Amino acid sequence: MQPANRTSESTPASGEKAAAQAQRRQGMLLASPGALYLLIFFVAPLALISVYSFATRTSTGRTSLSGWNVESYRAIGDDVIVGIIGRSAWLATLTTALCLAVGYPFAYYLATRPRHVRAILLVLVMIPFWTNGLVRVFAIRFLLGSNGPASALSENLGFGTFRILFTPTAVTIGMVYSFLTFMVLPLYVSLERMDWSLTEAARDLYASGSKAFWKVTLPLTKSGIVAGSVLVFVPSFGSYVVPDILGGAKTLLIGSYIARQFRDARNYPLGAALSVLLIVAMLVAVALNQRSGSGAEGGDRPRRRRRGRARAEPEPAAVS
Amino acid sequence: MTGAVAAVEIDGVTKRFGEVVAVDNVDLAIDDGEFFALLGPSGCGKTTTLRMIAGLDLPTEGSLRIFGEEVGMAPPDLRPVNTVFQAYALFPHMTVRQNIEFGLRMRRVKDPELSQRVAEATGMVRLSGMEDRRPDQLSGGQQQRVALARALVNQPKVLLLDEPLGALDLKLRQEMQQELKALQRTVGITFVFVTHDQEEALAMSERIGVMSEGRLLQVGTPREIYERPASRFVADFIGRTNLLEATVESAGTVRLANGARIEAETSLPAGSEVSVSLRPERARLHPRGTADAEGSSLEGEVRDITYLGHAVVYEVAVGPMSVEVRVEGETGRPFGSGDDVTISWDHGAAAVVAD
Numbered sequence: 051m052q053p054a055n056r057t058s059e060s061t062p063a064s065g066e067k068a069a070a071q072a073q074r075r076q077g078m079l080l081a082s083p084g085a086l087y088l089l090i091f092f093v094a095p096l097a098l099i100s101v102y103s104f105a106t107r108t109s110t111g112r113t114s115l116s117g118w119n120v121e122s123y124r125a126i127g128d129d130v131i132v133g134i135i136g137r138s139a140w141l142a143t144l145t146t147a148l149c150l151a152v153g154y155p156f157a158y159y160l161a162t163r164p165r166h167v168r169a170i171l172l173v174l175v176m177i178p179f180w181t182n183g184l185v186r187v188f189a190i191r192f193l194l195g196s197n198g199p200a201s202a203l204s205e206n207l208g209f210g211t212f213r214i215l216f217t218p219t220a221v222t223i224g225m226v227y228s229f230l231t232f233m234v235l236p237l238y239v240s241l242e243r244m245d246w247s248l249t250e251a252a253r254d255l256y257a258s259g260s261k262a263f264w265k266v267t268l269p270l271t272k273s274g275i276v277a278g279s280v281l282v283f284v285p286s287f288g289s290y291v292v293p294d295i296l297g298g299a300k301t302l303l304i305g306s307y308i309a310r311q312f313r314d315a316r317n318y319p320l321g322a323a324l325s326v327l328l329i330v331a332m333l334v335a336v337a338l339n340q341r342s343g344s345g346a347e348g349g350d351r352p353r354r355r356r357r358g359r360a361r362a363e364p365e366p367a368a369v370s
Numbered sequence: 371m372t373g374a375v376a377a378v379e380i381d382g383v384t385k386r387f388g389e390v391v392a393v394d395n396v397d398l399a400i401d402d403g404e405f406f407a408l409l410g411p412s413g414c415g416k417t418t419t420l421r422m423i424a425g426l427d428l429p430t431e432g433s434l435r436i437f438g439e440e441v442g443m444a445p446p447d448l449r450p451v452n453t454v455f456q457a458y459a460l461f462p463h464m465t466v467r468q469n470i471e472f473g474l475r476m477r478r479v480k481d482p483e484l485s486q487r488v489a490e491a492t493g494m495v496r497l498s499g500m501e502d503r504r505p506d507q508l509s510g511g512q513q514q515r516v517a518l519a520r521a522l523v524n525q526p527k528v529l530l531l532d533e534p535l536g537a538l539d540l541k542l543r544q545e546m547q548q549e550l551k552a553l554q555r556t557v558g559i560t561f562v563f564v565t566h567d568q569e570e571a572l573a574m575s576e577r578i579g580v581m582s583e584g585r586l587l588q589v590g591t592p593r594e595i596y597e598r599p600a601s602r603f604v605a606d607f608i609g610r611t612n613l614l615e616a617t618v619e620s621a622g623t624v625r626l627a628n629g630a631r632i633e634a635e636t637s638l639p640a641g642s643e644v645s646v647s648l649r650p651e652r653a654r655l656h657p658r659g660t661a662d663a664e665g666s667s668l669e670g671e672v673r674d675i676t677y678l679g680h681a682v683v684y685e686v687a688v689g690p691m692s693v694e695v696r697v698e699g700e701t702g703r704p705f706g707s708g709d710d711v712t713i714s715w716d717h718g719a720a721a722v723v724a725d
Contacts (some may be wrong), residue, residue, distance in 0.1 A: 250426050
């Protein structure tokens with residue numbers, strides 16, 4: 051018994067190490083197809099864009115890969131471009147705010163339904179999400195067009211024809227519609243995790259219904275609000291399809307402007323520099339989201355339900 | 371207490387959730403300053419009753435008064451009661467202090483009164499020095515005390531406690547039982563607490579209301595409930611007991627299923643089917659033929675013995691029935707399996723309960 055014991059005492063350390071190593075190797079093997087895919091189709095183009103952003107546009111519209119400079123970044127300071135960025139940021143902010151205003155009550159409603167109803171409603175929310183985005187935007191274009199049903203309704207009610215298509219309003223409507231799901235889902239998740247006995251406690255402690263909401267429910271669903279806002283803000287800031295189809299040429303946004311640099315203006319370095327700027331801005335937004343999500347304020351971390359009877363939780367002696 | 375206004379008066383209150391009747395026509399008056407327990411198995415309607423007093427559920431029928439004021443349909447924020455929730459329901463995004471002062475802030479109590487009352491409440495539950503911690507940095511017992519302070523700081527007229535000790539382990543639970551009792555004596559507020567633990571109810575409360583399937587079966591002091599259960603359910607739910615099927619013969623005698631006639635007080639008419647509740651520790655065991663003449667007795671045969679150290683539990687076969695006898699501090703020769711014995715008990719030790 052004794053010698054056997056001794057050998058088994060010495061092996062665990064090295065055995066454990068070997069097992070950990072094997073596990074790591076196995077993990078890498080499993081991850082490699084995905085990693086390879088990302089490397090080819092994500093990392094490589096991204097690197098290419100970064101490189102191009104420091105290149106020079108020749109007078110003939112070609113891109114010279116020599117004579118590295120930061121001219122393109124300097125060009126971003128141009129009034130026209132700053133205006134476009136400003137307008138895009140404003141539209142993205144507006145879209146986010148509207149999505150939040152529409153999405154929060156909706157997610158609240160969803161999360162407070164009985165479980166089986168919730169499942170059905172959630173599928174209904176997801177269905178448009180599974181439909182081709184382009185088709186949906188064209189549908190909106192038809193709805194909002196001067197020959198569409200919205201216009202017909204307005205005319206019948208005596209408000210005259212409806213001229214909304216190709217205006218910023220149409221773009222905003224389209225963006226809110228396109229990105230609402232991104233807001234509703236994170237909000238739903240954090241509201242669904244909400245411990246409603248906390249709002250009951252607030253009511254019991256003399257808070258009115260609305261006070262209980264502002265003091266308890268809202269702060270505890272903050273991480274859902276932040277996540278949803280980032281998920282809406284980021285794609286709407288760089289969005290290209292919706293403004294293009296619903297806004298026509300009138301509202302030039304950064305997404306369309308970048309596309310134009312590559313397609314028509316053949317100014318690859320400027321397009322690349324703007325793309326890099328957009329990516330960096332998004333990374334910052336995502337990082338901020340991560341921070342607030344894991345920070346001390348992240349109230350709606352999955353709460354341990356304290357209902358088990360047999361929880362041995364010794365009280366620190368220092369207290370009593 | 372007669373003449374004084376009841377702290378809580380529940381009058382014919384029924385609560386239905388769809389088809390389910392959670393609370394069925396309950397009448398109950400809880401006195402001012404009383405430590406009252408609502409006791410029953412899970413799903414008996416005790417928590418719903420408590421929630422109706424708090425205003426978290428509204429009664430379907432009936433009237434509910436707190437110190438004479440009708441509050442049945444009032445929202446929780448307009449009732450002079452506070453609740454200690456089952457899982458405490460402490461606000462996780464607030465510190466201990468913010469949790470405790472929540473109710474005062476909602477009622478716009480300002481400094482210096484605010485800080486003074488918070489400090490008082492914090493000291494009362496011995497949490498001074500922990501004001502800036504968050505609930506998840508506290509142990510279960512400390513969280514429990516924050517919940518108590520958060521409710522008591524508002525000086526409610528009635529404090530409601532929903533299984534307040536349910537989440538604590540045994541040792542801590544016993545400590546908190548004493549602490550809660552002491553606290554109630556100090557503040558003098560009416561405590562209404564809900565529990566499914568009969569020992570806890572017996573140990574802590576001045577009066578107990580036993581509930582089952584939405585009905586309030588019996589209200590009484592712990593002694594009354596234990597010694598004089600009003601029904602078979604109460605006798606069985608509170609402590610261990612032998613329930614012997616019997617028929618009433620006259621006001622003073624009943625006939626057991628095995629034909630034995632025993633003395634027991636009952637007001638039920640002759641011929642009623644009843645049970646005789648005999649607590650295992652109230653019965654005595656003798657070798658056959660040596661029982662004292664006083665009281666009642668049954669003859670049987672020891673079938674099973676369980677040794678518990680401080681006590682021995684004998685299972686005695688009496689005809690088709692089985693009677694449990696608990697002998698504490700056993701003296702003399704212990705009985706063995708198969709011994710012929712006589713079970714005896716004092717007059718009044720057995721209670722006749724309706725089925």
